[in-house]
Amino acid sequence: MAKHIGILTAGGDSPGLNAALRGVGKAAIGAYGMQVVGFRDGFRGLVENRTMRLDGSTLSGILTVGGTILGTSRDKPHRMPMGGQEMDMTDVIIANYQKHNLDVLVCIGGGGTQKNAYRLMQYGLNVITLPKTIDNDVAMTDVTFGFDTALGIATEAIDRLHSTAHSHHRIIVVEVMGHNAGWLALGAGIAGGADVILIPEIPYDVNVVAESILARYRSGKAFSIVAISEGAMSREDAAAIQEAQQAVKKAEKKGDPDKLAEAQAHLAALETAQLDSTVRLARQLEQLTRLESRVTILGHLQRGGTPSAADRLLATRLGTACADLIAQGVYGVLVAARGDGAEPVPLSEVAGKRKTVPLDHPWIESARRIGTCLGD
Numbered sequence: 001m002a003k004h005i006g007i008l009t010a011g012g013d014s015p016g017l018n019a020a021l022r023g024v025g026k027a028a029i030g031a032y033g034m035q036v037v038g039f040r041d042g043f044r045g046l047v048e049n050r051t052m053r054l055d056g057s058t059l060s061g062i063l064t065v066g067g068t069i070l071g072t073s074r075d076k077p078h079r080m081p082m083g084g085q086e087m088d089m090t091d092v093i094i095a096n097y098q099k100h101n102l103d104v105l106v107c108i109g110g111g112g113t114q115k116n117a118y119r120l121m122q123y124g125l126n127v128i129t130l131p132k133t134i135d136n137d138v139a140m141t142d143v144t145f146g147f148d149t150a151l152g153i154a155t156e157a158i159d160r161l162h163s164t165a166h167s168h169h170r171i172i173v174v175e176v177m178g179h180n181a182g183w184l185a186l187g188a189g190i191a192g193g194a195d196v197i198l199i200p201e202i203p204y205d206v207n208v209v210a211e212s213i214l215a216r217y218r219s220g221k222a223f224s225i226v227a228i229s230e231g232a233m234s235r236e237d238a239a240a241i242q243e244a245q246q247a248v249k250k251a252e253k254k255g256d257p258d259k260l261a262e263a264q265a266h267l268a269a270l271e272t273a274q275l276d277s278t279v280r281l282a283r284q285l286e287q288l289t290r291l292e293s294r295v296t297i298l299g300h301l302q303r304g305g306t307p308s309a310a311d312r313l314l315a316t317r318l319g320t321a322c323a324d325l326i327a328q329g330v331y332g333v334l335v336a337a338r339g340d341g342a343e344p345v346p347l348s349e350v351a352g353k354r355k356t357v358p359l360d361h362p363w364i365e366s367a368r369r370i371g372t373c374l375g376d
């Protein structure tokens with residue numbers, strides 16, 4: 001009996017999603033005669049039973065297209081906003097999985113999607129996942145698709161900012177995506193020759209950053225480029241947030257609702273203040289160095305447009321490996337990139353983990369060797 005596959009894309013979109021859908025779909029249909037149905041807008045489409053048949057015609061012409069033809073959302077199966085309140089829709093998902101007579105659900109997404117898929121697996125569904133995110137922070141895979149494309153876009157932006165920073169003798173602080181992991185800022189910062197790179201893994205000292213810019217100035221370089229991850233924090237802010245997180249945990253343990261509400265409100269206020277931390281940093285650097293500063297926030301530009309050749313290749317090889325694993329009946333795994341190949345990794349080893357930049361990573365070592373300031 002030919003297998004029936006359901007497939008969805010969830011979380012923030014990223015270049016290479018369509019290449020992955022095409023890889024899974026073409027191999028599943030062409031090599032194994034399986035039937036493939038897509039669910040629209042992530043887990044929400046599975047709840048609302050909104051589908052798209054994936055066949056030779058819908059899978060054609062999408063390799064180079066950015067975004068996802070299925071649409072996506074950040075909805076979680078167990079906490080889905082429905083008519084003004086959050087509801088656990090797991091039962092509805094299970095019912096729709098059975099209604100479509102599925103043998104497996106393929107979930108393509110980042111860290112949140114790995115967690116949601118693992119949860120559905122614990123409810124008895126067969127699931128298999130693929131790793132996508134421009135942040136490159138999914139655990140247990142060498143790399144995620146979307147990262148290479150975003151790296152190229154952010155690097156080109158830094159290249160272009162050089163000439164304007166140089167002409168005006170300015171500091172330009174360029175904010176790169178990545179709330180919890182600094183892969184993109186670090187990679188693009190090194191590739192684009194940023195003078196300062198600030199990432200969430202290394203809380204920075206603004207005086208150290210200012211001094212490195214002044215040292216460049218004294219050596220005749222009157223401009224500087226600072227590449228910063230959106231989640232990078234000063235030492236003081238990182239310590240305050242850590243303390244607030246601990247206070248929330250303590251209040252949870254004590255079971256004191258008033259203390260918990262107070263601690264949560266304090267943490268939320270600190271996190272909100274972080275939203276404009278890049279602009280604040282530019283202002284501080286201007287005051288400390290007396291050099292004019294500007295801010296560029298790359299934002300969602302980094303997620304848009306056609307995938308790079310490397311991402312098309314990665315998404316296609318992980319997608320076809322996914323179809324092979326389904327044919328073998330291997331479920332409950334992430335199809336991880338390992339060297340030139342693919343390797344199934346149990347979702348229990350992936351869900352709830354995040355791959356951040358190790359402090360002794362070769363990229364960090366190289367950045368330091370060429371004199372890049374990392375803010376510490």
Ligand code: F6P
Pocket residue numbers: 011012013110133134135177178179230303
């Ligand atoms: O999930 C990847 C990511 O690109 C993060 O780097 C970024 O913080 C986030 O998505 C923003 O996503 P959205 O604006 O879609 O919520």
